[in-house]
Amino acid sequence: MRQISASELVTRIKDACIEACTVLPQDVLNALENALAREESDSGRDVLKQLIENAHIAREEGIPICQDTGLTLVFVDMGEDVRLVGGSLYEAVNEGVRQGYTEGYLRKSVVSHPLARTNTGDNTPAVVHCRLVPGDTISVTVAPKGGGSENMSSVRMLTPSEGADGVLRFVVETVRNAGSNPCPPIIVGVGLGGTMEMAAILSKRALLREVGKASCVPPDAELERRLLDAVNATGIGPAGLGGRVTALAVHVESFPCHIASLPVAVTLQCHAARHASFTF
Amino acid sequence: MEVKKLSAPLTERDVCGLIAGDRVLLSGTIYTARDAAHARLVEMIRHGDKLPFDLTGQVLYYAGPTPAPPGRVIGSLGPTTSSRMDVYTVEMLNAGIKGMIGKGERSTDVIDAIVRHRAVYFAATGGAGALLAKRVVSCEVVAFEDLGCEAIHKLEVVDFPLIVINDCFGNDFYRQSRSRYSLGSP
Numbered sequence: 001m002r003q004i005s006a007s008e009l010v011t012r013i014k015d016a017c018i019e020a021c022t023v024l025p026q027d028v029l030n031a032l033e034n035a036l037a038r039e040e041s042d043s044g045r046d047v048l049k050q051l052i053e054n055a056h057i058a059r060e061e062g063i064p065i066c067q068d069t070g071l072t073l074v075f076v077d078m079g080e081d082v083r084l085v086g087g088s089l090y091e092a093v094n095e096g097v098r099q100g101y102t103e104g105y106l107r108k109s110v111v112s113h114p115l116a117r118t119n120t121g122d123n124t125p126a127v128v129h130c131r132l133v134p135g136d137t138i139s140v141t142v143a144p145k146g147g148g149s150e151n152m153s154s155v156r157m158l159t160p161s162e163g164a165d166g167v168l169r170f171v172v173e174t175v176r177n178a179g180s181n182p183c184p185p186i187i188v189g190v191g192l193g194g195t196m197e198m199a200a201i202l203s204k205r206a207l208l209r210e211v212g213k214a215s216c217v218p219p220d221a222e223l224e225r226r227l228l229d230a231v232n233a234t235g236i237g238p239a240g241l242g243g244r245v246t247a248l249a250v251h252v253e254s255f256p257c258h259i260a261s262l263p264v265a266v267t268l269q270c271h272a273a274r275h276a277s278f279t280f
Numbered sequence: 281m282e283v284k285k286l287s288a289p290l291t292e293r294d295v296c297g298l299i300a301g302d303r304v305l306l307s308g309t310i311y312t313a314r315d316a317a318h319a320r321l322v323e324m325i326r327h328g329d330k331l332p333f334d335l336t337g338q339v340l341y342y343a344g345p346t347p348a349p350p351g352r353v354i355g356s357l358g359p360t361t362s363s364r365m366d367v368y369t370v371e372m373l374n375a376g377i378k379g380m381i382g383k384g385e386r387s388t389d390v391i392d393a394i395v396r397h398r399a400v401y402f403a404a405t406g407g408a409g410a411l412l413a414k415r416v417v418s419c420e421v422v423a424f425e426d427l428g429c430e431a432i433h434k435l436e437v438v439d440f441p442l443i444v445i446n447d448c449f450g451n452d453f454y455r456q457s458r459s460r461y462s463l464g465s466p
Contacts, residue, residue: 043301043443054407054410057410058356061410062349063413064409065356065407066356066358066406067346067355067429068344068360068409069346069356105348105355106346106347107355108428109429119428146407147361148360148361148384179385179454180383180385181384181385183406234462235457235459235462236461237457237458239405240457240458241443241457242456242460242461243457243461244461270406270407271407
């Protein structure tokens, strides 16, 4: 069985935290450029120009794209034929986050209890979603998630008869209620099916896909097109100042579900769709 | 479009010259305050305690910066969601603040109080923290240091770019602009 040292994972997580918070991925930058080309509203165009300039400043000067450097989501695909030595996976992830947020001058935005609300001081713990997969590699994506957009996310258990139209109504309602709060232009992650918690995780995983790349499941790709048109018909626009581009993309991920159920989760992702990945 | 230049703290005259949708470049002194700082300030106001700074005419910026790397005044500093401060805002306006900077819609109570007190609510671009931080020339923690990024920071800003959302005449730029581009319900 292949062995990987926990300390190596710590370093890679640390670097990924800093990279994710300071370098906007190229696909997101391209999506913002495309949005600028088709946005009709003057206010909306001004916002998009600011966001593109902001991304360049952050990258060149090595400072965070957004002051909300998020709660750190870490997606791990752990090969069944690889073993971490010298520490546990969760300890290594949290140590990497601790070092990344401290050494990278990132904001510490985590409180130790939802009601007591004392800052943990190092942005730990991360929220870790781990899957066991075949093979002998470890693949990791670090995706800091800001509070403004996360607060506007939502889950609803629809009934089967509500179908695609019900999904569309719920997604549009979520986006409309969110208004300018989640920092549009947003990316909408939709988790469809499974159970309540499965739908929520699917809606998060949907955001890891390259921005605007259609689902490889034909009905989901069709739904993505309908949802994107409906979301952009709200007129919310960049920063909520009115315009044609409320969302850069809608991504749907689906999973089989119970005969009685149609769970739908909607995660709203701000335009600072930050993530950094590595495999070893 | 014309851009108005203003200096903080604000006077009633400054505020009355602003209309929803105006672009503004704000210079002068502003103070950061997020959820935790608001909770403490309002508690102090209710108890009649001496406040860490005079609120008269002040502009509050709903924001919590990232730490300043060596050689920099401040880290990244964009606005947070304003609606979380709505529960405190009427009391803050009663206490004398004239302006607020954040992002996102305000409650009806807050919009009414903005009119009553002749105040103004500006938006800065959410998620443009690297760009906005370049307009900050000095930064000093003046209260609640234990709150970390949620402490109150006194900032000197130069040409900080804003847009007027709620003016003292009851206009709401979010509502106006959204209805202009909405294509109706699906």
